Amino acid sequence: MLGSSRSFSKALLDWYTVHRRDLPWRLPIGSSVESTVHPDPYHVLVSEAMLQQTQVATVIPYFHRFLEKFATIEALATADEQDVLRLWQGLGYYSRARNLRKAAMVVVEQFGGKLPNTVDELLKLPGVGRYTAGAIASIAFGTKAPIVDGNVVRVICRIDKITDDPREKAIVDLLWTRAEQILPSARIGDFNSALMELGATVCTPRNPQCLVCSVQRHCEAVAAGVQETIPPVKKVKVNPLEERWTFLVRAEGKFLVEQRPSTGRWAGMWQFVTVPAQENAEPADAVSSATGLRVNGLNEVGYITHALTHRRYAFTVFSCSAKSVKPVDGRVWVTLEEVDRLPLSKPQLKALEIAHAVVKK
Numbered sequence: 001m002l003g004s005s006r007s008f009s010k011a012l013l014d015w016y017t018v019h020r021r022d023l024p025w026r027l028p029i030g031s032s033v034e035s036t037v038h039p040d041p042y043h044v045l046v047s048e049a050m051l052q053q054t055q056v057a058t059v060i061p062y063f064h065r066f067l068e069k070f071a072t073i074e075a076l077a078t079a080d081e082q083d084v085l086r087l088w089q090g091l092g093y094y095s096r097a098r099n100l101r102k103a104a105m106v107v108v109e110q111f112g113g114k115l116p117n118t119v120d121e122l123l124k125l126p127g128v129g130r131y132t133a134g135a136i137a138s139i140a141f142g143t144k145a146p147i148v149d150g151n152v153v154r155v156i157c158r159i160d161k162i163t164d165d166p167r168e169k170a171i172v173d174l175l176w177t178r179a180e181q182i183l184p185s186a187r188i189g190d191f192n193s194a195l196m197e198l199g200a201t202v203c204t205p206r207n208p209q210c211l212v213c214s215v216q217r218h219c220e221a222v223a224a225g226v227q228e229t230i231p232p233v234k235k236v237k238v239n240p241l242e243e244r245w246t247f248l249v250r251a252e253g254k255f256l257v258e259q260r261p262s263t264g265r266w267a268g269m270w271q272f273v274t275v276p277a278q279e280n281a282e283p284a285d286a287v288s289s290a291t292g293l294r295v296n297g298l299n300e301v302g303y304i305t306h307a308l309t310h311r312r313y314a315f316t317v318f319s320c321s322a323k324s325v326k327p328v329d330g331r332v333w334v335t336l337e338e339v340d341r342l343p344l345s346k347p348q349l350k351a352l353e354i355a356h357a358v359v360k361k
């Protein structure tokens with residue numbers, strides 16, 4: 001086992017200094033590698049929220065747009081939640097956006113607008129768990145705090161030749177212990193970033209590039225030729241499918257939309273009238289019973305699928321027309337241009353595209 005080898009951290013940090021990716025939430029390439037220089041903590045907070053469950057390449061344009069609109073933590077703390085959701089639109093996992101705004105409010109109210117630099121205090125912020133607290137503390141402040149994410153799990157398991165399933169509680173605990181033991185005495189943030197970067201770009205799940213890996217001589221898995229089998233592959237589980245009907249109800253050039261409840265999936269976002277698909281009912285009856293409107297010309301115009309970590313959704317999209325923009329409890333009639341400005345989930349963005357196509361016909 002590697003222990004807390006200094007030559008390991010030196011090799012990793014030397015590699016990172018030369019090969020790291022140039023990302024907007026990091027210090028520019030060529031910046032000082034002194035351990036007293038750190039990126040803006042607010043930028044680290046925003047990037048860490050966006051990077052959960054999301055690829056770096058997807059996050060970059062969102063990060064730029066978000067910072068353009070909310071340049072400071074104070075600006076985010078006073079933002080309207082709908083504006084924050086609108087900027088998050090398409091990134092998914094919208095509770096991250098709501099928590100990020102709430103975290104900004106706590107930082108302004110309880111920490112004088114400055115993010116705290118300890119893991120214990122960071123853990124008090126909404127949406128900040130052990131990984132994110134460690135990432136912000138180490139990357140934005142140089143605090144000696146470990147981090148364990150999917151990339152770090154893979155790298156440490158291979159370096160230490162841990163063949164057990166890293167999803168088991170005992171192995172999770174072991175990995176956090178190891179992540180702490182291998183921290184160097186300086187450049188903690190760079191070291192943690194380097195571990196993640198190595199996992200993302202060199203020590204990849206399949207075909208790790210061991211021949212060019214800067215820490216190859218420390219790696220027990222490659223010495224034993226078992227790197228491809230570590231960590232063991234997760235058994236594939238089929239997620240349950242939830243079927244929905246989405247209705248593009250149109251009258252007088254407007255469409256009927258509704259806001260989702262303030263808790264649960266896509267909380268507070270907007271959608272065209274959507275109901276659970278009903279096996280023994282006709283879609284026309286379902287939309288009438290949901291809205292109290294009599295609709296005509298109901299046509300199936302699209303089918304949208306959407307997969308989340310534990311669930312899959314399928315939306316059958318229907319277009320239909322109502323006689324007039326009669327008020328409907330809990331729903332509003334709006335133009336498609338107005339729908340464009342509302343925060344929408346990914347499937348509802350696709351429904352919006354279908355609505356635009358229906359109007360053009």
Ligand code: SF4
Pocket residue numbers: 155158159202203204208209210211213214215216217219221222227
């Ligand atoms: Fe990963 Fe191979 Fe490097 Fe070991 S030598 S850390 S398996 S890339």
